[in-house]
Amino acid sequence: MKNLFLITFITILAFTACKKNNERTTSLPYDPPGATITTDKEITQQHKRTFYFSSDGLFISNEFEGARLNDVYRIEPFVYEAVIEPENAPVNNSAWYAFMTWSDYPQTITLILKYKDGTHRYIPKLSYDKENWFPLEDERIKIDASKQTAQLELNIGYDTLWVAAQELITSSVYDKWEDELAAKPFVEKREIGKSAGGRAINELLISENEAANNYVIFTGRLHPPEVTGFFALKSFVETIADSSEIAKEFRSKFNTIVIPLVNPDGVDNGHWRHNIHGVDLNRDWVKFNQPEPRAVRDEVNRIVKQNGKPHFFIDFHSTQEDVFYTMTLSSMLDDNLTESEKEKVKEGYELVNKWLSNLQKRFPDYHVNIVDTLSKKTSPTSDRWFQKTYHIPALTYEVGDETDRQLIKKIANGAAIWLMKLLNEKGTLNRTLAKSGL
Numbered sequence: 001m002k003n004l005f006l007i008t009f010i011t012i013l014a015f016t017a018c019k020k021n022n023e024r025t026t027s028l029p030y031d032p033p034g035a036t037i038t039t040d041k042e043i044t045q046q047h048k049r050t051f052y053f054s055s056d057g058l059f060i061s062n063e064f065e066g067a068r069l070n071d072v073y074r075i076e077p078f079v080y081e082a083v084i085e086p087e088n089a090p091v092n093n094s095a096w097y098a099f100m101t102w103s104d105y106p107q108t109i110t111l112i113l114k115y116k117d118g119t120h121r122y123i124p125k126l127s128y129d130k131e132n133w134f135p136l137e138d139e140r141i142k143i144d145a146s147k148q149t150a151q152l153e154l155n156i157g158y159d160t161l162w163v164a165a166q167e168l169i170t171s172s173v174y175d176k177w178e179d180e181l182a183a184k185p186f187v188e189k190r191e192i193g194k195s196a197g198g199r200a201i202n203e204l205l206i207s208e209n210e211a212a213n214n215y216v217i218f219t220g221r222l223h224p225p226e227v228t229g230f231f232a233l234k235s236f237v238e239t240i241a242d243s244s245e246i247a248k249e250f251r252s253k254f255n256t257i258v259i260p261l262v263n264p265d266g267v268d269n270g271h272w273r274h275n276i277h278g279v280d281l282n283r284d285w286v287k288f289n290q291p292e293p294r295a296v297r298d299e300v301n302r303i304v305k306q307n308g309k310p311h312f313f314i315d316f317h318s319t320q321e322d323v324f325y326t327m328t329l330s331s332m333l334d335d336n337l338t339e340s341e342k343e344k345v346k347e348g349y350e351l352v353n354k355w356l357s358n359l360q361k362r363f364p365d366y367h368v369n370i371v372d373t374l375s376k377k378t379s380p381t382s383d384r385w386f387q388k389t390y391h392i393p394a395l396t397y398e399v400g401d402e403t404d405r406q407l408i409k410k411i412a413n414g415a416a417i418w419l420m421k422l423l424n425e426k427g428t429l430n431r432t433l434a435k436s437g438l
């Protein structure tokens with residue numbers, strides 16, 4: 001009874017707090033309770049260490065960027081249990097794990113992943129060099145969701161074997177990729193802010209026309225395990241920076257801003273979902289309590305103050321399947337908008353439809369999966385902030401966890417080409433209008 005009173009009291013308090021700020025935020029259907037509360041929450045840091053089990057001559061370690069392994073027990077010879085916990089709970093079920101292992105002599109072990117606050121989600125990916133990855137065969141995995149376990153059969157030897165939920169794409173991998181792109185004369189890399197844990201939040205600016213004030217903006221990795229979203233962003237951005245005529249024309253009309261790693265602390269600490277303050281960074285775009293979304297917002301606002309014009313926004317994520325989360329026209333139109341803003345919204349809406357239907361025509365064997373039911377006006381997500389603030393088309397590009405990596409690359413390449421084509425036409429039109437004084 002006491003609890004009930006307390007819950008009622010907290011609910012009333014929370015409701016009052018929301019009303020006071022006149023900023024209602026909507027939880028998305030898969031959100032755990034409290035996801036839209038974005039003030040700092042406590043997290044548990046994992047203890048970094050290397051375990052050595054002398055009786056089997058086996059080493060297991062979490063001493064690397066992106067690792068997640070909270071504890072390991074030897075149950076019997078060659079059978080181990082590895083405890084995997086999230087940074088804090090409640091949390092979405094994105095049960096990230098990553099560890100490395102080697103042994104004094106070749107052996108096959110059974111390793112039981114025992115999850116706390118979640119169940120097995122990702123097919124284990126294995127690598128001997130952290131660059132080339134291969135999935136563990138189906139017959140070597142036994143999942144028991146009721147026990148929150150996944151039993152893996154692993155061959156261990158002298159060479160270090162990395163086992164991870166997805167390919168390890170941590171801040172040092174981003175740095176290398178960003179530096180490679182920044183070697184091109186029309187790509188500039190710069191730091192726009194620091195994460196809560198003091199890591200750099202970097203931006204790539206792709207531009208071949210100093211005078212151009214049109215901008216497209218892409219962000220990624222707000223959620224640490226969402227590596228396939230990065231693969232799409234990478235292919236997309238590389239297409240914009242390549243030597244095709246379409247890309248050259250695009251770069252002469254539009255500047256591209258890319259913030260590929262918005263949550264570097266979460267990624268490097270092997271988090272399931274949150275930043276180092278225990279907060280879901282894609283639920284903080286109303287309150288802006290966390291430094292990472294703030295850095296992105298401030299950078300875009302700075303550009304706009306200098307007469308920059310945002311035209312398009314994509315936030316890259318991952319989920320169980322490929323999805324383009326778009327917005328309904330009615331959710332974007334507001335009575336407060338001026339007639340010209342309404343026109344802009346409608347134009348943007350049509351542009352998105354045209355873009356995705358062109359993509360479908362280009363890849364008839366691939367299903368361009370468009371879902372527009374999730375995003376509400378009050379949604380505290382990045383896409384909604386961009387849409388509401390600048391009346392531009394803004395969407396979330398979700399890539400399936402296990403979508404074939406070559407297919408991700410191919411579709412994202414096609415998506416970038418079609419978007420550039422449409423925006424190139426628009427850019428030409430804008431120029432003609434500007435010249436004719438309309």
Ligand SMILES: [Zn+2]
Pocket residue numbers: 222223226282317318
């Ligand atoms: Zn996500």
